[in-house]
Amino acid sequence: MSTESLLERAAAVLAGAQETDARERPAESARTVWDELRAADALPPLDTDPAALVALVCEAGYRGTPAPLGETLLAARPLLAAAGLTVPDGPLTVASGPLDARFTHVDTGSRVGPLGARGTDDALRVSGTLHRVPWARAADAVAVLTEGPSGGPVLLLLEAAECRRAEGTNLAGEPRDDLVLTDVAVPAERVRRVPAALVREAQWRAGLARAALIAGAARRCVELTVAHTTSRVQFGRPLSHFQAVKQEEAKLVEEAALIAAAVEAAAAALADPGTAADPDTAEFAACVAAAQASASVAEITRIAHQLHGAIGFTELSPLHLATTRMWSWRDEDGSEHAWFRRIGRRVVEGGSDRLWPQVTGVGGDPSR
Amino acid sequence: MALSVLGAGAVQLPPETRQLRQEVRDFLDAERAAGTILGRPDSWLTGWDPAFTRRLAERGWVGMALPQKYGGVGRGNLERYVVIEELLAAGAPVSAHWVADRQAGPSILRHGTEEQRRHFLPRIAAGACFFSIGMSERDSGSDLASVQTRAVRTDNGWRLTGTKMWTGGAHVNDYAIVLARTEDSEDRHAGLSQFIVDLRDPHVRTEPIRLLSGEHTFNYCHLEGVELADDALLGRPGDGWQQVTGELALERSGPERFLSTLPLLTALVGQLRRTTCGPEQHARVGRLTARLSSIRQLSLGVAAALEAGRPADVHAALVKDLGTRFEGELVNAVREILPVTARFDATRGTYPELLATAILHSPGYTLRGGTNEILRGIITRGLELSS
The missing domain is CATH 2.40.110.10 (Butyryl-CoA Dehydrogenase, subunit A, domain 2)
Structure with missing residues (x-):
């Protein structure tokens, strides 16, 4: 089965689910999307080319698909797999944050650290609240990154039934639920100690997933805007014939093309076997995509709404399905300012000699 | 449809370009050590140094996409792209051969008679014949x-x-x-x-x-x-x-449409490293870097389209508008990141002088190669034709 035909089938499923409004019954909608993907044999297997996964998440962003596709395909699955945990089949989500985590079986014979700093196995009891977890109510399980009881990060897999939910939404009505954990016993087979690098990877993977969603939604903004300005007639001619409209519309297209290019480059860097030896390149490309996608949202949504006129400001036009999502997505998993600081710190610390090598992805890592 | 400009596919530079890129960087290091003036903004417009051009030509880096029988080395446009982006990023003096390499050579190859090709192309590739x-x-x-x-x-x-x-x-x-x-x-x-x-x-x-x-x-x-x-x-x-409109895609989409002021950013990073740099300064540097990297990917997409013989005029217009606006935005941003008095009369190559040069050249970025306001008309017309 080729990746391409799988992508086509998946895109067809997402196209069919397009008109579902996530605000109505998000958990059920997500379940339906998943069932349809499975029925069409379009659920990407774990070893799918990452570039194809990014393309599918772009498509989900374009359609406003009410399901955690980005969270599952680009974040939860690869992180769980990297940590050596079993990857569940259904929709997943990711969360991170401080929790109270203790060993279930404290190693009382250990002389390392205070009592409780070592367990006889990795099983944990965790308490605390994970805030605004995307699609939590629709996910079978949550991949959680937190600080372990012996210091250093751990990745654990929580099943949906183990958490109490306080439901919330983002600006587009997508589920962003708080998960309240009260002394949840997580068996050792669902806990892994992980290197600090995986925490960074979790951040940039989440950023890339958001960027892919934004790139897709930006394409929707362009399509809807072009359709509107070419069909809407005022003063006897289509809006698109006005110079002032052309100037703005061109900038809208440019900004959307810019983030599409950044996301595709990040996807390619992720997929390139050469970067396995150079994870910095994939990280830098993902940070750039996340930063530029978040940063471009303001201009894209401004122009799309301005050129739509009053109708875009209402539910009469589907434009809001794209723009309200983009207004939330740009801040979730890091605003552009957070990504800018991360990139800028890396550039300044690298010094003037390494700026250009980092941009080209060749020779940017001083240790090489 | 229309939106083929959105997502043309990422460009993976061929692996052999890594070696080529390193060769150019080594060459530039040697030039720098030998006292050649590098690191200048807008060096493809004002950096006229025929001796430097001839040293590039000796390595096969002028007219390099021209066929061997006309004195070129027959390398692809993507390889040429790698060489010229390295030269521009380094602010190298490339203006002598710029037009000959970018458009006169390809134009004569495409439209010229056999005699014209045999006369001009080997001279262009030797760095011995310059065009306006x-x-x-x-x-x-x-x-x-x-x-x-x-x-x-x-x-x-x-x-x-x-x-x-x-x-x-x-x-x-x-x-x-x-x-x-x-x-x-x-x-x-x-x-x-x-x-x-x-x-x-x-x-x-x-x-x-x-x-x-x-x-x-x-x-x-x-x-x-x-x-x-x-x-x-x-x-x-x-x-x-x-013939002229065919040249324009070459003229509009290249790395000189977003790298003209990069040497100023490079110099700024050098300055910042010597001072205490706060989070706001980091963020502003990061903003520029993210945009630069994204525009470069888009520009590479045009180079790949041209290499594959696909039409790219809408794409090229898009890159030129984004890229040249970025060149100016960069100049403004560095003023905010590190306030320094721009001085055109300061010692050549010092930070205040580079800043002054970039400021005084800034009206040109969005004008040359086709005024951006006109290019935006090309972009929207392209959208309507394909929607």
């Missing part, structure tokens, strides 16, 4: 089809009369490819032709037009009844418009 662009005139800027320069038939060729304007390097280069009207026509895009004109012809008179900085790169190029032999005609008579 003879398109714009006083009343023909963005609206190129309105050129007034005329070539009329004579017994053994053509006589060329008119005045070209903004002709960069006409006072130091060898030839210009001049767009002239050869026939009046209802269709204003018909009846135009291109000619290869020897700038040292006694009937060619160049007159300086100084930039607002006082620098001399632009000229009037007065063509005072220049007698041209038949073999000065480039391509077919009447095909000038098609």
